[in-house]
Amino acid sequence: MRPYRQIGSAILLLAGSAAAHAGTVTVYSALESDEIIVYLDAAKKALPDIDVRVLRLSSGDLAARLLAESAQPRNDAIWGMAVTDMLEPRIAALLTPVRGTHIGRMPSAFRAADGRWFAPTGFLAALCVNREALAERGLPMPRTWTDLASPRYRGQVAMPDPASSGTGYMLLSSLSDAGRDPKGMQVVLDIARNVGQVTLSGSAPCKLARIGEFPIGISFAFSAMQSIRQGYPVSMVIPEGAKGYELEASGLMTKASNPGDARRFLDWTASPEAAVLYRGYKEIVAAPGSVPSAEQQREGLPADLVATLPARDFATAARERAALIARYKRLTR
Known part of the structure; x- marks a missing residue:
């Protein structure tokens, strides 16, 4: 399990060394702490040369922090923020298009036409x-x-x-x-x-x-x-x-200090390997071919859930x- 420490109401989760250096990516996230730890363990194995530092905040606190830091952002990426929060015009203006192999394979309904956000889960x-x-x-x-x-x-x-x-x-x-x-x-x-x-x-x-x-x-x-x-x-x-549903969107900051590694990490979050892990926590998983688990279907989730979501x-x-x-x-x- 990766280390973490409390910062007020936020939680900083670390994958790899706590010392910042070239290869360090700072990510703000509204995903739950227990799932972030699981994802980070897998990300470290897939991207061993990148140290991912995640500051976990509630949706409202995350939006407020992004706006407070808008003149001089301190993060490279946003990971798992409600898309209706991310599309607040002042927050959307902080993002730049991000593309990758896995991101490009996601259904069009789960990514912005201009590439500013994509949503592997919901x-x-x-x-x-x-x-x-x-x-x-x-x-x-x-x-x-x-x-x-x-x-x-x-x-x-x-x-x-x-x-x-x-x-x-x-x-x-x-x-x-x-x-x-x-x-x-x-x-x-x-x-x-x-x-x-x-x-x-x-x-x-x-x-x-x-x-x-x-x-x-x-x-x-x-x-x-x-x-x-x-x-x-x-x-x-x-x-x-x-x-009623919401997508959990991710995006790359225009002023990212390490945009290359941030893009690599973000593309991994849209990978089939990550999608397998999402199934343990999420109802909506956008990866092509992903369907609710047998347990989820027994409890009432339709096998074709993603296809039945209204626009x-x-x-x-x-x-x-x-x-x-x-x-x-x-x-x-």
Whole structure:
């Protein structure tokens, strides 16, 4: 296992020597720390001449740091940031096109036409439903987002805050088409009226559901499958109809101090070898031919998940983020 150290709320993970030298690549990431360590071990074997230093931050903190350092960036690359965060115009302006053998083989829906970002992975909105808590309250299993909007679930749902959680904003922007679909927006608002607790992170609602604090937690698929694997009385529901999902994008900084090695590392993150590792943590893996594992399919992920994902206008979702969240907050007071 590679060393790491805490820096405030951030975590710095190191692959190789901690001393900076030619061949060192500094990466900012919003991926989870436990998965980063696994990926870095494999990256070090594939690229033994590169030391990868990863500063792990939450999505909001990562965006804030990039903006604070925009005049003089301290990182070479971004790895695994919600694409709706990365496409914020001030952050997108910090990126330069990045291309590579593996990146070029990814489906076009998972990379920008101008080469400024690519997304090897993503996450899918899902409900964590505690069967025992649901039965105690005499409630039926929700199957659609419209089901979840029914008044019968009033106070029985935990949901992440769109202002602080990438999962929360993914749900709001996906179901409402970035606020342009009135019917979808109304469904989101009706669901919000049923929420008994708003959480800061996307995994927290599932954690509340698995211990029975709430029968239903709006989260993402991996969190639900993790709860099932750990033996909690949880079922994962991928609501029928609109699929809420987000891509985890990566990109190269225009002012990277080591652009050559950063490109090599980024291209490795799009490789088939990396895709095998992603399957242990991700619902959406973009590598050609990659399908959900047998376990994931047993729990409800369709074998053709990537092919069934609807097109999303990520640029509009990024551009409208602040206005859409403000509108949502105003309407749910």
